[in-house]
Amino acid sequence: VIYPLTNLQETIDRIFKNGDVIIGSLLAAHQENSEEGCRNVHLVGIIRVEAAIFTIEQINKNVNILPNVQLGYDIRDHCMDRAKAMEHTYDFSTHIHFLEIVEDSNGHPVGNSSACAQCSISKRNTTLPIAAIVGPYGSRNSLQVAGLLQVVNIPAISPSATSAELSWSFYKKFLRTVPPDGFQARAMADLIEHFSWKYVAVIAVEHSYGLYGFRALEQESFRRQTFCIGLVEYITPTQYDSQLKPVIAKLKRAENIKVIILWIGATHAKDLAKEAHSQNLIGKVWIMSDSLATKTPEYLGNDLMSLGIYLGIQPKQFQDRNFEEYLKYLTTKTSYERRNINPWFDIIWRKEFNCSTKNNIQGYTRCQDNLTITDEVFSKMSDDFIPYQIDAIYAVAHALDMIYKCKTPLGLLPNGACPQTKPFVRSSDVFLYLRNVSFQGITGRIGFDENGDPLQAVYDFVSFQRNIDGNYVKMKIGFWEAKGNPMLEINGSLIKWRNGNSTLYSQTSEIPKSICLEPCPPGTRQTTTVSCCWQCIECPDGAVNARKGSPNCTKCSGTQKSNKNRTTCVDLPIENLHWNSMTGIIFAIFTILGFVFTFLTTVLFMRHYHTPVVKAANRDLSFILLSDIAAGFVLPLLTISQPSPAICAVIEPWRYITSSLSVSVLLVKTMKLLRDRKS
Numbered sequence: 001v002i003y004p005l006t007n008l009q010e011t012i013d014r015i016f017k018n019g020d021v022i023i024g025s026l027l028a029a030h031q032e033n034s035e036e037g038c039r040n041v042h043l044v045g046i047i048r049v050e051a052a053i054f055t056i057e058q059i060n061k062n063v064n065i066l067p068n069v070q071l072g073y074d075i076r077d078h079c080m081d082r083a084k085a086m087e088h089t090y091d092f093s094t095h096i097h098f099l100e101i102v103e104d105s106n107g108h109p110v111g112n113s114s115a116c117a118q119c120s121i122s123k124r125n126t127t128l129p130i131a132a133i134v135g136p137y138g139s140r141n142s143l144q145v146a147g148l149l150q151v152v153n154i155p156a157i158s159p160s161a162t163s164a165e166l167s168w169s170f171y172k173k174f175l176r177t178v179p180p181d182g183f184q185a186r187a188m189a190d191l192i193e194h195f196s197w198k199y200v201a202v203i204a205v206e207h208s209y210g211l212y213g214f215r216a217l218e219q220e221s222f223r224r225q226t227f228c229i230g231l232v233e234y235i236t237p238t239q240y241d242s243q244l245k246p247v248i249a250k251l252k253r254a255e256n257i258k259v260i261i262l263w264i265g266a267t268h269a270k271d272l273a274k275e276a277h278s279q280n281l282i283g284k285v286w287i288m289s290d291s292l293a294t295k296t297p298e299y300l301g302n303d304l305m306s307l308g309i310y311l312g313i314q315p316k317q318f319q320d321r322n323f324e325e326y327l328k329y330l331t332t333k334t335s336y337e338r339r340n341i342n343p344w345f346d347i348i349w350r351k352e353f354n355c356s357t358k359n360n361i362q363g364y365t366r367c368q369d370n371l372t373i374t375d376e377v378f379s380k381m382s383d384d385f386i387p388y389q390i391d392a393i394y395a396v397a398h399a400l401d402m403i404y405k406c407k408t409p410l411g412l413l414p415n416g417a418c419p420q421t422k423p424f425v426r427s428s429d430v431f432l433y434l435r436n437v438s439f440q441g442i443t444g445r446i447g448f449d450e451n452g453d454p455l456q457a458v459y460d461f462v463s464f465q466r467n468i469d470g471n472y473v474k475m476k477i478g479f480w481e482a483k484g485n486p487m488l489e490i491n492g493s494l495i496k497w498r499n500g501n502s503t504l505y506s507q508t509s510e511i512p513k514s515i516c517l518e519p520c521p522p523g524t525r526q527t528t529t530v531s532c533c534w535q536c537i538e539c540p541d542g543a544v545n546a547r548k549g550s551p552n553c554t555k556c557s558g559t560q561k562s563n564k565n566r567t568t569c570v571d572l573p574i575e576n577l578h579w580n581s582m583t584g585i586i587f588a589i590f591t592i593l594g595f596v597f598t599f600l601t602t603v604l605f606m607r608h609y610h611t612p613v614v615k616a617a618n619r620d621l622s623f624i625l626l627s628d629i630a631a632g633f634v635l636p637l638l639t640i641s642q643p644s645p646a647i648c649a650v651i652e653p654w655r656y657i658t659s660s661l662s663v664s665v666l667l668v669k670t671m672k673l674l675r676d677r678k679s
Contacts, residue, residue, distance in 0.1 A: 013038060013084075013088075014075065015053075015341070015343070016073070016074050016075075017072045017073050018128070020072070021070075021131050021425055022074050022130045022131060023056065023071060023072070023131060023134060023396055025076065025134045026076055026089070026141070027049050027052065028045040028078055029045045029046050030042055030077060030080070031080050032081070033080070038084075042080070043351065043380065043381050044299070044381055044382075044383045045077075045137075046342075046347060047383060048385075048386060048389060049075055049342055049344060049345075050342055051323055052134065053073065053075070055389075056071050056393060058322070059393070059397045065394075065397050065398065065401050066397060071397065071400075072128070076088040077344075078141065080138075085136055086148060089133070089145045089149065090148065092133065092152075092154060093149075093151075093152035093154060095128070128423075128424050129424055131400060131430045132396045132427060133145075133154060134389065134392045134396065135158060136158065137385065139165070139166065139207070139209035140237065142158050142166060143165060143171075146166060146173065146174040147170075147171070149174065150172065150174075153431070155175060155430055156173065157176060157392040157396065158176045159177050159178060159385050159388035159389035159391075160294075160385040160388065162179070162181045162209065162290060163208040163209045163212050164181050164212040164213075164216055166208075166452075167180050167182075167453055169451075172451075174452055175395075175435075175448050175452035176392075176452065177389075177441075177446065178388050178454065179315065179458075180453050181212060181216050181289075182216050183457035184213070184290060184313055185213065185216035185217040186216075186220060188217055188220075188261065188287065189221070190486065191311070191461060191480075192227050192287075194490055195511050196511075196513075197258075197285075198226075198227050198515040199227070199515050199533065200227060200228070200229055200257065200287075201231035201233070201251060202260075202263060203233050203234075203247065203262055203263065203272070204232070204234055204235070204264065205236075205237055206234040206235060206237065209291065210234065213289060214229075214232065214263055217263075228532030230254065230516060230533065231251070233250065244275040247272070248275045248281050251276075252279055252280075252281050256515065257284075258283070258285055259285045260285070260287070262287065264292070265291050266299065266300065269288075270303065274303055277306075282307060282308060284309075285310075286311070288311070289313060290313060296379055296380060297471075298376075298472075302472070305472045309495070310463065311461065311463055312462045312463075313459050313460075313461060313462075315384070315443075315459060316443065316444075316460050316479065317476065318387040319387065320387050320390055327373055327381075328372065329372065332349060332355075332367040335349065346358065348377075349367050352373075353367060353371060353377075387442040390441075400430065402437070403418070406419065413429070413432075444458070456481075458480070461477050461478040461479065461490055462475060463475050463477045463496070475494060477492075478491055516532050517534060517536075520534065521536070522545055522547060522550075523538065523544070523567045524536040524537055524538050524539060525545055525551055526550060539562065539566040542555060542562055544556060544563070544569055545566065546568055554569075557569065576639065576640070584640045588637070590636070591637055594633040598626055601626060602623070618669055624665055625662065625665040625666070625669075628658055631654070631658050632658040632659075635651065635658070638651050
């Protein structure tokens with residue numbers, strides 16, 4: 001099929017090649033759809049188109065897969081627009097209905113035809129129905145497409161859609177060669193734990209990819225209780241310019257959050273970086289999900305790369321040497337000869353080399369025939385998802401190969417029947433065999449579980465950093481693999497915790513901390529209202545806490561008290577009067593005076609022992625009272641003395657005995673005097 005080659009960015013949205021079996025593909029050669037047509041060329045998308053064509057051509061040359069069967073392709077450009085993607089998907093579905101119409105001798109539909117009557121008018125102009133769809137890229141478009149494909153019974157395999165929502169049974173006709181975001185969230189949580197980050201922020205796009213990605217990470221946070229998401233901000237998929245300023249302002253105010261997780265697309269990230277620069281938001285660690293981590297530094301741009309330290313998580317990076325060599329050795333002459341196969345490829349020569357393979361393109365000179373793609377341009381166009389796309393196409397090819405080589409009664413249909421191959425292979429049969437494929441692909445062993453997800457989940461950790469030439473490069477720093485107990489391996493020495501010539505966060509290049517607060521010091525208790533952020537409350541008097549970050553204080557025993565720092569219990573101090581203290585001296589003087597007066601009184605009583613006055617005072621009781629008073633004056637001397645177990649054992653009963661004896665003697669004397677007076 002030859003398409004007009006003028007104004008390519010607007011008029012061409014389909015590349016078609018006929019064959020015995022047609023593989024459909026939804027890719028994006030442009031980044032925006034408008035009423036005038038698609039615009040804003042997407043170089044990576046054009047390379048994906050070239051990869052699809054290259055892979056199908058390689059399969060057609062392979063005598064071991066689908067011998068004597070030629071694969072065709074129907075590649076559609078949906079321009080990253082969901083409506084256009086749905087339009088192409090609907091067109092794919094109508095092809096199946098056209099060819100399933102049962103007609104009478106006059107060409108009119110009869111019986112229980114599933115297509116509308118007027119559709120038969122277009123049957124003469126339709127192509128063979130597609131066996132399966134490879135694509136689209138991205139979860140947002142895939143969700144729309146997968147819903148319609150579920151109804152029309154066409155399988156689709158995406159090389160990059162990772163939303164966990166696509167694993168639902170509602171999308172059972174949807175398969176993918178990349179692991180879903182549930183695994184990515186586990187890998188991201190392991191990365192956060194590895195660097196002991198406790199408090200992070202998340203910026204997510206407000207559609208399935210961002211919502212379910214954040215939800216999976218949030219579940220990991222709740223389950224592990226080792227880190228918390230302290231700030232979450234959502235950005236709408238479109239018309240989000242007014243949302244960026246308050247988002248960056250909140251991040252700037254949250255000075256204790258040093259780690260920010262980006263679950264957004266490249267366009268959002270670039271615009272976010274511009275706003276971050278305008279507000280001078282620097283000194284952060286940015287963790288990118290696979291939608292960003294798979295991009296090259298050239299594609300993301302210096303504005304984004306220069307904000308801080310960038311780490312990324314992406315499905316394991318693989319390389320298809322055959323396709324890479326094909327691109328590097330592709331000349332403008334070869335490209336011109338293939339202009340009717342991939343007419344979009346000429347845009348690469350125009351955009352990157354300012355020339356064209358054709359003579360009639362205004363504003364561009366004719367390229368030299370031996371011009372090839374440079375390493376710089378190749379790096380800019382590189383896409384880590386292309387190996388997954390190639391494996392997706394091979395998965396369809398292997399399913400078709402099983403169908404064409406099927407022998408009754410070994411088929412997968414009821415009673416061991418084999419699917420039909422004439423006049424065309426039914427997409428429903430292709431789906432059945434896709435669920436049973438198993439082969440060694442570029443990205444590993446290719447197969448699908450009951451949810452249509454791959455059987456393996458392996459991720460690479462990457463770091464975006466400057467090299468000695470001052471250019472940003474993407475470097476692999478580790479990997480994560482889900483096999484029973486997930487295996488994490490990170491080479492921290494490869495990470496430069498520096499931005500340009502200045503070190504972030506401190507005067508050393510140590511791993512930055514991201515915590516809400518430092519654990520509460522000993523002597524305080526840590527509130528438990530929030531697991532990662534808290535208040536430190538001093539232990540009350542008489543209670544202690546010796547552990548860092550403890551939520552409780554322990555009360556001291558009755559003979560102890562807390563020390564000044566409230567970290568340990570100490571014995572109550574022995575506090576007593578001293579002989580050399582003013583109070584001790586006064587006590588001693590009064591005690592001596594008391595002894596002297598008591599002694600003089602006793603001497604006086606003894607000298608006048610037989611006098612009537614002494615006899616009337618009851619000599620025996622008076623001497624007992626004087627002895628008790630003298631014993632009472634001993635108490636101050638015991639109080640001033642250095643305490644000992646013996647003194648402590650004597651002093652209390654001595655006080656009560658002397659006091660009680662004095663009162664008792666006085667009471668007896670009083671009663672005796674009253675009795676004598678009455679008599």
